[in-house]
Amino acid sequence: MTFVTTWLAVAGAVGMSIPIIIHLLWRQRRRPIEWAAMRFLIEAFKRNKRRLQVEQLILLAVRCLIVLLLGGALARPLLDAAGLLDNDESRAVILIIDNGVTAATTPPGAERSDALARHVAHAIGVIRSLGPSEAVGLITAARPIASPVIPPSVDHGAIITLLEGLTASQSPSDLAGALRLARDTVTDLQKDGRRAVVYLLSDFRAGAAPLDQPLGDLFAGLGDDVLLLASPPAESPAPNVQITDLTPVRRLILPGAADGSQQITVHLARHGGDLPRGASRLRLSGDDISAAPRTVEWGAGQADASVTFTINYDRALGREIGLTAIVDDDDALAADNTRYVTLDVRDRLRVTLVSPPTFERIASIERLTPGQWIRRALRTSDQSPIDVIDLPPGSVDDVELRATDAVIIAQPDRLTESGWGAVRRFVDRGGLAIIVPPADLNVHSWTEVFASHLDLPWRFPLEASSHPNGLLMADEQPASELLRLLQGELPDLTRSLITYRSLSVDTASSQAEAVLVFENGAPMLVIGSPRAAAPDLAERGGESHQSTRGLVLYLAVAPQFPEWTTLPIQMFMVPLFQEMVRQGLNMIRSTQRIEVGDQPALPGLARAAESVVAPDGVTFALDAARRPTRPLEKAGLYEVVDGAGLRVGRVAVNLDPRAARTDPQSAAAVAAWLGASGSWRVFDPAQPAALLAEAETGAALAGYLLTVVLALLVAETILARRFSHAYRGSGGVSTTGGLSPTLAGKA
Secondary structure (H helix, E strand, O other): OOOOOHHHHHHHHHHHHHHHHHHHHHOOOOOOOOOOOHHHHHHHHHHHHHHHHHHHHHHHHHHHHHHHHHHHHHHHHHHHHOOOOOOHHHEEEEEEEOOOHHHHOOOOOOOOOOHHHHHHHHHHHHHHOOOOOOEEEEEEOEOOOEEEEEEEEOOHHHHHHHHHOOOOOOOOEOHHHHHHHHHHHHHHHHHOOOEEEEEEEOOOOOOOOOOOOOOOOOOOOOHHHEEEEEOOOOOOOOOEEEEEEEEEOOOEEOOOOOOOOOEEEEEEEEEOOOOOOEEEEEEEEEOOEEOOOEEEEEOOOOOEEEEEEEOOOHHHOOEEEEEEEEEEOOOOOOHHHEEEEEEEEOOOEEEEEEOOOOOOOOOOHHHOOHHHHHHHHHOOOOOOOEEEEEEOHHHOOHHHHHOOOEEEEOOHHHOOHHHHHHHHHHHHOOOEEEEOOOOOOOEOOHHHHHHHHOOOOOOOOOEOEEEEEEEOEOOOOOOOOOOHHHHHHHHHHHOOOOEEEEOOOOOOOOOOEEEEEEOOOOEEEEEEOOOOOOOOHHHHOOOOOOOOOOEEEEEOOOOOOOOOEOHHHOOOHHHHHHHHHHHHHHHHHHOOOEEOOOOOOOOOOOOOOOEEEOOOOOEEEEOOOOOEOOOOOOOEEEEEEOOOOOEEEEEEEEOOHHHHOOOOOOHHHHHHHHHOOOOEEEOEOOEOOHHHHHHOOOOOHHHHHHHHHHHHHHHHHHHHHHHOOOEEEOOEEEOOOOOOHHHHHHO
16 A cells, blocks of 8 residues: 555554553553452452453444544545545446537527537536546447447546547437447446446437337346436427438430430428528539529428429530539538439430341231330430340340340340349349340240349249230329339320230239239239349448349230230330330439448449549548448548549439438427436536436445444444443442442453
8 A cells, every 4th residue: 555645644553543552551550459348349340340341342443443444534535546445447437429410400599509519518528527547438329330439448538539529420310329339338347347327418309319219128127237317308499401302303314305304303391490481592503514593482381392403414415424402591400401413414325135136127017026126116216315236145144234224135035044144243233124025935934044043022924824805904003113204194005005915923922013014903014123132231230221233124025916915016115115224224323322321332333443532532442342341421422433543433422311300309208219228317418427426336435434433433422431331429420330440440
């Protein structure tokens, strides 16, 4: 044991010797005085001698202990400095800081500091209230959650520096994930016999705390060793205008198309207040593209609005462009005032038609093959922007499919195993495959190979169904994104369509999304994606919001007239195949939605792609699965580059508008949401460390010692009175238990 001031230790030892010296002095023998009845007194004394000695030793021990403990209580700060007699090291404080996108919310008012600044100030106040040996852990709740100081550390200065450099992320808050990590940390601490305090610092706005998603009993079973403290939910409204989506009619633009693809719609929403009347200014710009700003007039209580721009793409042909929509609003959250989208402006599309080529001149439409009908539907004139390339079934491989946008397989029964493998890899890279049954088969055993290679949950009969009287289309067709632009005309286009043979997916034993259906309920056209084409981010501990897999379309009739169907001679033939190709490719691009915090697989990128570069110049390398090696941190237009640094593509990264909702939530609702996970208490923001005493392993050692000293003083008074055997006689008060001073001295 060491002492900072040696004389205090000496004084304590000397002080402890005082009761002993007094006891020894009291034990001095006195000269006995003989007198007549002394024999009887000596006999009485001998009978009580041992009891008196025990009483005196008890008093001596109590008095020595009083002096010793009093000195220990006074010396305790010195022992703390040496790291001795310290029990604070059995406690750890875990700080969960909500630094998601809503942490940048700045409600209107005199103090223009965001929520994160307040949370950091509270966290620093808690740290500064701790003892030097109390550990602190830090977890940040923005997705993906991070644990910069787990396991907890006693380096308070470094943790404060880390907190002061913390900034609000543009990714959603993952409070549930952060709490799970805190729970695991507490479990590890308990294994070491340590107690924990968990601080959850958040405003609990609608975007950060989804109250409709229960937390579960995360801290159940951890006992009373855990104190759960949460900041009070924000009560002040935070009016905010956000861009929720940027929706072009098509993401794949072809010149001269009269399909409305020049239009792009910006969707806006308002949150966080009473929603009074107002106006917002909206701008849309991009590469060599500009549009006049528009003004959105908000009515009282209006929460949603949309504005449509018309864009001229003539100066952007033949390349991928990026568009940026910005709403000029001085609102509570700036991060969601901007949104991005990429468009592929093409001068031509390349479609590979897998069908035996025919060179003879056909004199009658009854002799046209399905491949010839499909070619005519796609390339209606020499000026058509769709190039159709014939490819024999036996020649299908990765090289032939590398430069194509879509592949239509009119002879699937003639594809080899390697050919199907090439088609699967093509779809995995983000390609479009359209399959039609061969017209000249009775037994269709190829369907099992097709469904197996493309990993589709579709089942087919071995033989095509015959409909001698003709099978009509259903009066009401499913709503489908694939035929969205034709939806209003479908009843007229399909009314006279008659089918005599069909090979439909067995819907009773399959999971298939029908786009067109016959009157008997069987699907004429289905759409799907390979089930395991790309690993989901969820398998790596995150959440996937996008799929860059391609699409597979299956048409249940061979376009051959008149054996199978009247489709080839119907007006519906051309728009059907045009939309299958154009809108199919557009849907593939539309599903490639990437949000801040994602670590998405991007198999649709060029083979040469090696990394993506953020707008601020930060580079994210791509692994073998075309996945960034770490999550994308900011919204914006990212350049995809090859090993030489040349751009080979572009992707748009946006924040999740649901995560940026600034509506305050009631304290009762938040308390109920948190209460399902454990016994949470709300701390006072003015004194965030006031409740820490509830997590102490005991009172301070000095307090314990002083309490014991007071108890011993009371006990010493009672014992001294009792052991004195004092009584009041005629000659006054006797303190010798009825013995003469001479005999008492013998004791």
